[in-house]
Amino acid sequence: MDAVFKALADESRRSILDHLYNQGGLTLGDICEPFVESMSRQAVMKHLKILEEAQLITxxxxxxxxxxxxxxxxxxxxxxxxxxxxxxxxMDALSALKHALEGTTPKTKGKKHGSS
Amino acid sequence: MAQADQDFVYVTYIKTTPEKLWEALTSPAFTRQYWFGIDVTSDWKVGSPMTYISGGETKVDGKVLIADRPKLLSYTFHETNGDASAEPPTRVTLEIEPEAGTETVRLTVTHTDFVANSKHRPSISQGWPAVLSGLKSLLETGKTLQFEM
Structure with a gap:
């Protein structure tokens, strides 16, 4: 989750995401186009790498x-x-209700929390 | 005409096994827990019908195109109600790949074949991230929950 916040903490990267929100499947060239005045191709590539590492782009x-x-x-x-x-x-309440109605016993062990 | 720039490609990494993930995507007992209460129902044989049922009502119907358990699943997707029902079916593809050297599985959801200005594309764009996020948390934090397999 750190990577996601870091990736989002930059206006240029958020603009790149806006661009991809409007249109999917863009190539590097397509992505650079609206930023030609403000960012070098190199800078866009750097941003894309950070976005990719945060899994914000596929x-x-x-x-x-x-x-x-x-x-x-x-x-x-x-x-x-x-x-x-x-x-x-x-949802948990519904699940408990389901178990009650079906006469099954839900496991009572504490839930583990995922790391992300 | 379907337009590639209208496609969605969503990815999530889930700490689980391909087999469990397949089960979570294809069994209504599971899908109703994270997929807006929807029962995703089919016998998952190629050519068989596939339906999303919610509150006893069919919301989406389609046909199974590929079923290669536990790696690749693809079906057509047609909304049965509202404006979107007039649109031709779109296509959903679910790809499950174990990440080498980890206990993590990569799930890629591709939703393609939208017509230009599709009426159901906006709701789809909100639906999948919620479904995938719910699926991930259910599989990862639900380690001690009953796993109905």
Missing amino acids: IVWSGREKHHYLNPVPIHAIQDRWIRKFEKQR
């Missing part, structure tokens, strides 16, 4: 062409961690 190779797609799943994980907590409680 690369799909098509022959020798590298296409970039926005991958908002890690951002959703952030939302899940802090915003959807109450929804999770509802």
Whole structure:
């Protein structure tokens, strides 16, 4: 999760993500286009690497062409961690109800928390 | 005409096994826990029908195109209600790859074949990240939950 916050803590990288949100499957050249005044190709490549490491973009190779797609799943994980907590409680309640109705016993061991 | 720039490609890494992930994606007992309460239902044989059922009502229907357990699953996707029902089916592909040397599995979801200005594309773009994030947390933090296999 550190990598995601670090990647998002930069206006240029957020702009690149906005660009990919509007249009998926862009090549490096396509991504550079709107930033031609403000960023060198080298700088864009550096940003893309950081975004890729944070899993905020997905690369799909098509022959020798590298296409970039926005991958908002890690951002959703952030939302899940802090915003959807109450929804999770509802899910747990539903699961408990299911066990009660089916007469099965849910395991009572404490839940392990994932590292990410 | 379908447009490639309309495609979605989502990736998540999950601490689980390909077999468990396959089960989580294909068994309604599992999907209803993280997929907006939807039962994803099929016998997962190539050519068989596939449906998303919620509250006893079919929301999405489609056909199984590829079923290579536990590596690759692909089906057509057609919303049965609302404006989007007039659009031709799109295509969902789920690819499961173990990450070498780790206990992690990479799941890639590709949703393709949207028509230009598709009416259902915006809701799809919000749906998958939520589904994948829910799936990841269920499989990773649910280690001690009942795993209905």
